[in-house]
Amino acid sequence: MRDILNIGKSGMQSFQEKTDILSNNIANVNTEGYKRINKSFIELVRTEAGHLGTPLSEDLNSEKRIMSSGAKTSSEYRDFQQGALIQTNDRLQLAIDGMGYFGVEDSNNQTLLTRNIRVSISGNGNLVDQNGLKIIMTEQRNLSRYSNEDLEVSESGGIFIKEGGAKVGQLTLFKPENEQRLLSVGKGYYGNPDSMAITQSTGRERSFGNIRQGYKENSNVDLGEEIVELIITQRAYQMNSKSIEAADDMWKTANNLRG
Amino acid sequence: MMRALFTATSGMIVQERKQANVMNNLANVQTVGFKVEDLITKEVQQSTLQNRERLETGESYMREIGKIGFGTQIDKLFVDFEQGMLEETHRNTDFAIDGEGFFKIQWNENEIGYTRNGEFQVDLNGYLCTLEGKRVLGREDQPIRIGSNEFVVEEDGRILVDGIQRNQFQIVTFDTIEELNPLGQSVYSIENGIEVDVNNTKILQKHLEKSNVNPLEEMVKMIEISRTYESNQRIIQSLDRVLEKSVNQVGRV
Numbered sequence: 122m123r124d125i126l127n128i129g130k131s132g133m134q135s136f137q138e139k140t141d142i143l144s145n146n147i148a149n150v151n152t153e154g155y156k157r158i159n160k161s162f163i164e165l166v167r168t169e170a171g172h173l174g175t176p177l178s179e180d181l182n183s184e185k186r187i188m189s190s191g192a193k194t195s196s197e198y199r200d201f202q203q204g205a206l207i208q209t210n211d212r213l214q215l216a217i218d219g220m221g222y223f224g225v226e227d228s229n230n231q232t233l234l235t236r237n238i239r240v241s242i243s244g245n246g247n248l249v250d251q252n253g254l255k256i257i258m259t260e261q262r263n264l265s266r267y268s269n270e271d272l273e274v275s276e277s278g279g280i281f282i283k284e285g286g287a288k289v290g291q292l293t294l295f296k297p298e299n300e301q302r303l304l305s306v307g308k309g310y311y312g313n314p315d316s317m318a319i320t321q322s323t324g325r326e327r328s329f330g331n332i333r334q335g336y337k338e339n340s341n342v343d344l345g346e347e348i349v350e351l352i353i354t355q356r357a358y359q360m361n362s363k364s365i366e367a368a369d370d371m372w373k374t375a376n377n378l379r380g
Numbered sequence: 381m382m383r384a385l386f387t388a389t390s391g392m393i394v395q396e397r398k399q400a401n402v403m404n405n406l407a408n409v410q411t412v413g414f415k416v417e418d419l420i421t422k423e424v425q426q427s428t429l430q431n432r433e434r435l436e437t438g439e440s441y442m443r444e445i446g447k448i449g450f451g452t453q454i455d456k457l458f459v460d461f462e463q464g465m466l467e468e469t470h471r472n473t474d475f476a477i478d479g480e481g482f483f484k485i486q487w488n489e490n491e492i493g494y495t496r497n498g499e500f501q502v503d504l505n506g507y508l509c510t511l512e513g514k515r516v517l518g519r520e521d522q523p524i525r526i527g528s529n530e531f532v533v534e535e536d537g538r539i540l541v542d543g544i545q546r547n548q549f550q551i552v553t554f555d556t557i558e559e560l561n562p563l564g565q566s567v568y569s570i571e572n573g574i575e576v577d578v579n580n581t582k583i584l585q586k587h588l589e590k591s592n593v594n595p596l597e598e599m600v601k602m603i604e605i606s607r608t609y610e611s612n613q614r615i616i617q618s619l620d621r622v623l624e625k626s627v628n629q630v631g632r633v
Contacts (some may be wrong), residue, residue: 125400132407139410161499162406162411163510166564175397176390176453178422185561187419187457188397189404192411195511198501202470299502299529315504357409360595364403368600371399374606374613375392379620 122372124190129368131191132361135162136354140196143351146342154237154309155340156199157347165190201300204341206333213269214239216338219330221294221322224257225250225310232257232319233310234295235304236338240280242268248280248290252308259323262289274334277326292324294329383450390451391612394421395521397454399605406592413497413566414591416598417460422455459568461496461557464505464592466584472529473500473508476589479581481551485567486516492517493567494552494560496589502529512565518547533585553578 142160149155167186181187203232206216215238222234239251246265248256250275258280267289273281278292298305298318303311312317322329396485402417408414426447434440438458467475475498487493493514500516503509506527508516515523524539524547531541535548552575560568 123397125396125403127402128407132403135407136410162414163511164408164411164414164564164566170397170454176424176451178453178455181454185457186563187454189401189417189562189564191404192407195499198471200470259496283551298527301529302503302504303472351598353410357406359597360406360409360599361403363599364399364406364602367571367606368399369402371396371606371609374610378613378616 122368122375125368126365126372128189128191129361129365131165131193133358133365135194136358136361137193139354140358142197143347143354147344147347147351149340149345150342150347152340153337154204154235155342156201156204156341157340158197159200160197161195162192163195165193198301199303199305200341202341204339206336207339209335209337211239212335213272213371214335214337214360215274215292216333216336217294217330218333219328221296221329222311223250224293224295225254226257227254227310231312232295232305233312234297234309234319237309240272240274242267242272256292258290258292260288260291264289274332276331276333278322291326292332294326294330296320296322332365385616387449387451388612388615388619390424390453392609394419394452394454395605395609395612396584399602399609401596402602402605403519405598407596408591409593409595409598411497411566411591412499412588413462413464413495414593415461415496415562415566416591416593416611417562418458418460420458421452423449424451424453425449456559457562459560459562460592461560462592464496464590466587467590469586469588471586472531473502474498474586474588475500475533475549476550476584476587477581478584478587479578481553481578481581482568484521484550484552485514486517487514487563487567487569491569492521493563493569495565495567497566498583499588502526510565510567514565514567516549520549521550522547524549533583535582535584537583549583551578551581551583552576 139160146157168188169184169367188366206218217236223238224232224234227233232312240248242264243249250256267282271282273283280290281287281288302315302317304314306312398419401417403417426449429445429448430442431445432440433443477496481493482496483498485493485495499511500508506525508524508526518524531539533539537551538545539547554573555576559573560570563569
């Protein structure tokens with residue numbers, strides 16, 4: 122009787138975990154560059170019936186795994202589909218229309234990837250993002266004599282000075298071999314913990330995506346989809362709690378054998 | 381009398397297993413590629429009752445009274461392989477089989493598993509595997525190596541990376557589909573099964589096959605189970621009362 126209560130428990134627990142994930146997605150529906158998380162369900166491994174004292178017919182091989190044990194959730198994975206690009210009044214805000222990533226260097230000289238950056242010129246003439254991290258680019262000139270307002274970014278990632286049109290840099294875009302292996306490190310940055318191959322865009326920027334100046338990428342959470350999923354999950358949770366109730370009633374019945 | 385007690389007990393144990401089965405179906409109502417299961421029960425084989433009687437001459441002989449069954453037992457596990465609903469997703473590594481057939485995966489070193497759960501991922505070495513890390517098999521039962529996450533799968537199962545065919549899903553089915561044994565994780569194995577190629581089956585990329593559990597049916601089954609369980613308990617109770625009478629009242633002076 123105890124093992125069947127555990128089956129219901131495993132179900133409730135999985136749906137609980139799914140609810141956590143869904144709430145996190147819903148809470149981030151307006152977070153720039155947020156990629157929705159998903160979690161899937163997996164049936165648990167089964168056992169044989171032979172040793173449980175269950176009456177089995179002669180035709181049934183007692184090694185057949187007819188005893189099921191419930192469900193669990195898979196590990197989380199992200200849905201890296203592109204979110205909607207939203208126009209902003211900030212001309213220094215850059216987003217990518219395509220599957221590439223911007224690269225920035227953190228304080229340990231590690232490359233972090235991100236989908237949204239707001240460029241500005243730092244004190245020593247580098248191009249940095251909103252958190253002061255150096256943006257990875259080529260053909261870079263010292264920018265200390267220009268101001269932020271002078272910058273103009275082309276669709277292919279070239280950085281120009283508005284007056285005169287001099288090219289002062291070229292943004293490098295990155296494409297990881299397998300996005301699922303990126304690790305979110307917060308603030309919309311992704312690290313590369315198991316150093317997988319990441320291709321750089323040098324010379325073929327367009328195939329990595331078009332840069333949109335004055336745009337930011339919103340989260341790719343579809344609120345409708347999440348809410349529907351949430352309703353289904355809650356109902357499934359409820360159903361599993363009912364099944365535990367029923368199993369509990371059965372146990373009670375067994376306990377009342379001697380009235 | 382004692383025999384009847386065990387008959388009713390077998391009923392209770394079997395109903396408990398059936399409840400476990402329903403609870404597992406309900407826990408997997410959202411599990412990709414899960415197939416609803418049912419425990420089929422049957423009566424324990426009937427025995428013939430005989431009574432020894434004596435003729436007027438004093439000779440004894442056996443008279444057949446009739447047949448009687450002694451309770452119930454689990455006969456088999458029935459898996460309903462009916463196709464679940466296909467749902468569109470955004471992932472490149474999500475696949476659904478529209479039509480009959482199974483994906484082949486390496487369950488363990490020397491066992492091949494069959495599944496309709498096409499929720500795959502690319503592992504660290506670039507192989508296509510299930511969410512639990514079991515590798516998916518392609519042509520000649522070799523694991524499918526893709527490398528990058530960017531690839532296209534045609535409806536006939538051909539896997540294209542940058543437009544070049546890399547491998548092909550091997551989708552097979554069996555004439556004796558009822559012989560498949562569930563291993564868990566929506567994977568099945570078969571002993572002495574002969575793989576048959578499938579016709580008119582389409583592989584859909586960015587789709588998943590949902591569980592085919594019908595919650596309503598399971599809830600009704602659950603009511604049926606708990607009532608049957610209760611009835612069996614009542615039978616034991618009334619047998620207990622009859623026994624009590626024969627022990628405490630019959631023969632009292």
